[in-house]
Amino acid sequence: MNSSRPWLRPIVLALLLSAVAPSFAATDPSFLLTASSNDFATYFPGQLANGYFSTMTAPRGTEGNLAYMVALMDYTRDDFSRPAAIPGWTEIDYSTGTSSAGHFWMNQVALAPSVFQNYRQVLNLHDATLSTRYRYIDHSRATDVAVTTFVSQASPHLAATQLSITPDFDGIVELSFALNTWAPYQPRMPLGKLTGEQMQEAVAAHNMKLEPIAPATSDRAAFWYHGDTHVLTSHGDAKDLTLSLDGRAERGLRMAEAAAISLPDQLKPIDGKFYRSDYRLALNLRIPVRKGQTYTFTKYVAASRENWGGDARDDLALARTARTQGFDALLSAHQAAWHALWQTDVQIDGDSKAQQIVHSDLYYLLSNSTADTAWPIGACAMTPGYAGHAFWDSDSWVFPALLLLHPSRAKSLVMFRDRTLPAAQQRARERGLPGAMYPWEADPENGTEQTPYFARVLGEREIHVNADIAIAQWQYYLASGDKIWLKQHGWPVIREIAKFWTGRATFNAKKQRYEILHVTSVDEDYNDVPNDTFTNASAAKALNIATAAAAIVGETPDPRWSDIAARMLIPFSEKDGHHLDFDESVPHDMDSWGGSSLPMLSYPSLDFPMTQALRQRDYDFALSPITGSHRDPNSMGLAPTSIAAATLGDAVGASEWFRRNITADVIKPPFNVRTETATNNTGYFLTASAGLLQNMVYGFTGLRIEEAGVVEAYPPVLPASWKSLTLKHVRFRGIAYDITIDRDAAGKTRLTRTAH
Template identity: 70%
Template sequence: MNRDPCRSALGRDRHARVAPGGAPAATLFGKGSLEGIALWMLWLIACAALALSAPAAATDPSFLLTATARDFPTYFPTQLGNGYVATLSAPRGTEDNLSYMAAFMDYAEGDVSRPAAIPGWSGIDYSTGTSSSGHFWLNQVALDPAVFGDYRQVLDLHDGTLTTRYRYDDHGRATRIEVVSLVSQASPHLAATQLSITPEFDGEVELSFPLALWAPHQPRFDLARLTGEQMQEAVAANNLKLEPIPPATPDRAPLWYHGDTHVLDAHGDAKGLTLSLDGRAEQGLSMAEAVAVALPEGLAPSGARVYRSPWRLSLELKARVRKGHTYTFGKFVALSREGWGGDASADLALVRQARANGFARLRADHVAAWHDLWRSDIRIEGDPESQRMVHSDLYYLLSNVTPGTAWPSGACGLTPGYAGHVFWDNDTWVFPALLLLHPERARSLVDFRSRTLPAAEARARERGLRGAMYPWESDPQHGTEQTPHPAYVLGEREIHVTADVAIAQWQYWLASGDKGWLRDHGWPVIHAVADFWASRATWVPERKRYEIPHVTSVDEDYNDVPNDTFTNVSARKALQLAARAAAVLGEKADPRWAEVADKLFVPFDARAGHHLDFDPSVPHDIDSWGGSSLPMLVLPSLDLPMEPGVRRRDYDYALAPITQSHRDPNSMGLAPLAIYAATLGDAAGANAWFQRNLHAGVMQPPFNVRTETPNNNTGYFITAAGGLLQTIEYGFTGLRLQPGGLVAAYPPVLPPTWHAFTLTHVALRGAYYDITVSRDRNGRVALTRRPAEDRP
């Protein structure tokens, strides 16, 4: 549904002059008539007035997430980001928060690569001045509802803004405070915070506009060298524990610390109210930041100075304020890194221009960009709670991926979670969720694999194999293997990632139909992956079949098994896709691809009539977090063909170890179960697994931050967010990408409490559709598709 009646009436081409009903304005009002022109102008004025008032009034409640003072003890920060830059939040709205840039990594000697924390730019500090009790700064005052009265912080997912309001009482000197923060979707190098203060006193106040220069993280561990036992000893020796500290510290925080950015040069101009710096990540890329501060109109600070210490570069100022008057300050920030933007002088020019344009302009452009993204949405009728979860997951995905680049998605987005490394999550979990709704962002994820193909080919050569062997944990900049040494076995054996990469490439081709892309980007990857599997599989003469030994299963507790079913099925599909890609492009397929694919062993219990998780010689007896990897066989991009009876028996066989496990439910594993039930036509079962994502404790309040499990606090886990969205996009719709397009592979299902749902503005081979699943009066569920109401 188009929420902007003026846009709907005036037409979808923002440059066209079209009147209500699609008729040209001159035709509707009388060609060339003064009356017509006057009416046209009145129409434009009315629409402009509506547009100015629309954001607050038209925002669907499912886009609004709110924190109150009750959340202080358990506050789990949200994220503001545009895929290039992201920062965390904090309760006051004025704190210095950790911030990261895409693929900007620290490469310390002996360590794995990790996201380098850039100088914190979000903070603005405030003091009401000297009182009889001493000098207090807002950001150092303990969070107490008696001090922070009428507290409310709202994350607007639709607008991409965070707004914080409260009455700050500093020993009898009270100030009404409002803070609005954003990371621009329209101008990716820019971010901004606007602070409005309304003092309830006359007097002098102080403000500080800093860049926080984080001290190098201590302790640092040689994770590229330490064994698992040595790592445990080192953690204990530093009086640390591998367990979560509430509310938001993950269990592996002692190992997932941020990397370092060294400030090389820094400047401040007190008269021009600007700051700028150049820096470099540890043995990594260069970067830059700049700040420009905007003062309230008519306010003349009594003093402004630049302050510099090893930990802080800031503009400090004092000003006299009057009771009941509102004073609004703006802090404009520009950020860049090597290969994306310029240096400090270029960033300084950007923030000066942004300040000249004003915060309202920056915010309006940013909000318009977010609204444009939300044209592609999943809209649910009849279940507000599920709708809010879906919007939350989409928001976090869009905040952590970029359009038109070759930068990937880390498992926890632009945070230090999993050290910012790139897993199969990028290709199998996040990519398919974006592909139909935001193909320009999805392409960045598969283009990362094309860009880093040389690194994958080098890995294969080092092991005496052909083709390309993609890392289990890839560095997002260089594509090199970065698995910590204690887990090195995963880097060597959890090789299904290489097949996952090729399958994603093919999925992009199916969705885009872009033959030029397939030739230049997808085909080289798919070809190299097929060569890898043809050389990695082993011919076993006595069984007359190919096998793949020494593999880590998707269920990683089984870290050295032969013939992992998910791995072998994925490898077979990658080999088959290579032959198909060759046929599309008129290239010659290696005949060995078909030979290995046709004779590759897939474990199956013929007597019971279902697949096994791995070779029958391996006991399936560990109480593992996964329980069974068989549900992964129906992931939409893989979707192993099988008879309905086998599919049913596989599901029943897999449920026993999953439901009987004593391990915390992993939010990553819930989506395949919901999708699996949907392929069986089991709407109630699909909905039950879907609802576990709501009620399993993996959505952390107040901002619906998804964690890996209920108890490990591994947040911003966009892997599982992608899985949840795939549940609806492919599971409930029954749709799959095939050579014939987006086809109905299974009947659609609709959760019992939902009236309907619609995928809006779905992109497929240059066309756009709205796809709806609904229930008629007789209770029959049907899928319909039609040209999108809101086209580009």
């Protein structure tokens, strides 16, 4: 593996940030998510991550949990690519040593309030730490337990978990510091070649169902399982208190992990042993303890993958160095880095619930994004949800949400499309089309098409993704003003996508217009329609962008681009005076999950121009199928509807649709994990998290990113119960602003900007 570490920032630099980071009251409830023993039965795991690697949370705080690494994929033959679970690195198991019923390890004891007393677990969003406290009762022996875990934002290869125990007895206890090497997932199914019917048969044959299981198993867990990482070599040193391993994702990239353990000062274990099996790599220690004395143990972890860091030997050196510097130094640097991120914030005065959920959504987005790289963000973060693939969600949902708030993280998403342009060009050639045809589901590492075979129609027909990508490239240029970047990175993507549309559009000579046939609508239940309105409007915008970009970089645009854009059919009902969802030849009569895609015409990145009267008619027409649907509402559609209402100046409608997006139905306790729908349990759904933030950044403010700058395209609106909404420290073309919406003395909503 490449042993260079261009992203590894020394801890000392992050410590310097603490001198400039703003002071913060740790008790601010909008940043604190708390679990109690009442949550044991309904515990939906949260996530700790730094964009490069992650872990899930668990109630005890000491468990070995599933963990993932950015774009580390399993490429099992006849399957689609999927995130390979890396060895779990969090586990520190504990045993009091004896019990009347035999020997127990705490992580195997059933959760019960009588056993885990005075229980409290806090996910601190501002510090990005998980802290757990309880009194553990093992028959006649009791131990006060405190655990803190984090994945470093300051030094991305590092993480740590610290356990403190205070026994109420004298004796010998046991501790096990482990790296959990997961068994290969079974059953594996050849989902790369099964039809929808065959897939359902295979699921049934394995005695599984496509149904969610409470509290946190999604309805598609039967085929959204994690991929495999195989341990190639492993080592442990009981004297040095270290563990390390080299591994490889199935048919994929190499990775490595290491751990270095620190013990309390002057404490000497009675004995220490290195343990290795097919499923576990561990240091097992027997420790003498005295009643009432607190003993603190820390596990420093380093992780890397091919093209990001080194091998096990390099990681072991990192973990040892972290151990030498100490937990407090690593934690302080991590907190300072997160506090610097939170200088950019979305602040609500007058709605504590909305504020907390906005902070939760932003936390999960920041935890799963990287700055100045070329990796995308999966629709469900670093989890197996939607197999970790990059959809249009990355370009049209997450990218705009980050663009003003954290532009360096937004840049990584458009750079992914630049990096994987050759794969998109190859895909177009295979179909006899010019330019680049980006996948519907792109592998986050190599950009290849990874749509499951049973859903392959989406890969061929939901082609609006190509316009979405071009629009995002242009939006980044508008927000950065970087002409060099445009020429070197954005323009090649925009140009090749424009070429694709010249080959994909069809000229209707009889009606003297261009049409796009055989597409899947944004409302995917309509999977073979002519002239999907959102697709056609987006394609026309992408073509106009190509013409504009050519002029800036000194290239000659293809004259067909502007001609196709000008004569592109945008389906419209002359009788009723509003746009249609797609060609008038297709009945709009399904009880579909989307109801209507017309609100997407007002989505900030597209912002299709029309009069306010037409906008109102479109909105009124769309509401009926949206509100009348009997399908489980998809949280992806709530933000566009709120934004569409806001463009009309309808503060009541915008507020109501926003309110639906922060209800408990799609926000799972205790850590505000957002799901795709109220019942499908597809969690960590960053698409909808980003949609909610766009609702704030562009919807309520009425702001749009255009060549003239961040313009007030629509009058701002503010929910009636809110006193103000402030976008704190947003950045545009290198200048930082605070943007506030509040009301003047007469009660009129107003927007003000203050440059830093």
